[in-house]
Amino acid sequence: MPAPISIIIPTLNAEADLPGCLDSLMPGLDAGLIRELIISDGGSTDGTETIAEAAGARILAGEKGRAKQLIAGAEPARGDWLLFLHADTVLSRDWAEHVMEHLNTRPEIAAVFTLAYRSDDRMAKAIAARANRRARWLGLPYGDQGLLVSRALYDEIGGYDDIPLMEDVRIVQAIGKKRIAILSAEARTSAAKYERDGWRQRSWRNTWLITRYLMGASPESLARLYR
Template identity: 65%
Template structure:
């Protein structure tokens, strides 16, 4: 019987971050959980594709845009379960065991990991706490937390939208809070943008963009304000 899990990673010039992400997937390979890793690349001009292929991933190309790259990755994937993961996120070692438990015990639900930032800054601990509370209370995890779901559930909710921003919010709203489970493992994501812009400044900017989306502003318009 084939391994159940396809991991889908959208990339764009991710050569610096991708090796750590791929290395963190080893527990899933060792346990026989992973069927394939699909890197959906938006025509990078660095070594992203070379790095992915050297690690044994299947590399496909799609027009730049995380929504359409995720769609293309899901279409190419063959697993009964899909894990969507950002290229600048590395999973903690126990992730594979937690995912296997979820597949066995909660097949009708999607799952997300606990958010951590790869930073020692106090702002990182503040934002992690804030983000994880938001995920639990509102059912709105960050895209950085990964998203695990069965192919059946993915098809039922219509998959990702082909938008430039907020594709992660749109799909978790379609799934619904009651069908969202929280996995006891960490998604350790890059802190580069927060360290560049300031933890609170960046967090409030992102929060304002989310609020505008929930109030009806289009993802295309919001994408022009997001850097």
């Protein structure tokens, strides 16, 4: 039987973060979970392609835009399961065992990882905890938490929508809270934007954007405010 998971990572000038992300995938390779690695690139001009080639990835070059890249990456994927990851996310070493248990016991639903930030700032744990509560209570995890979804369920909901922002929110809304499990393995994501903008400021800005989206603001209008 072929390995079950196609891993899809959208990239754009990701040479600083991609090696850590790829290295964290090794437990899944050792466990026989990974069928293929697809890098969906949006026009990188740095060493992203070289890093991806060295890892044995299939590289798809296409139009820039995370939703477009996720859609393009999923299209040719051959796995029965799709694992979408951001290039600046590093999975904890125990991720493979938690994913294997999920595939064996709850194959009808999707899953995300528990969010953590790669930072020693005292705000990092507090903001991650708030995000994880949101994911549990509202069924609205961040894209930074990854998304593990069966090909059948992905096709059933129509996959990602080609929108300039909130594609991660839109797809988990389509899946529905009752069909998303939160694994205790961590997705440790970059804290660069929080460190640049300030932890409180960035957190409230993100909350403001998603609140506006849930109240009906268009992704196009919100994308103009996002940076």
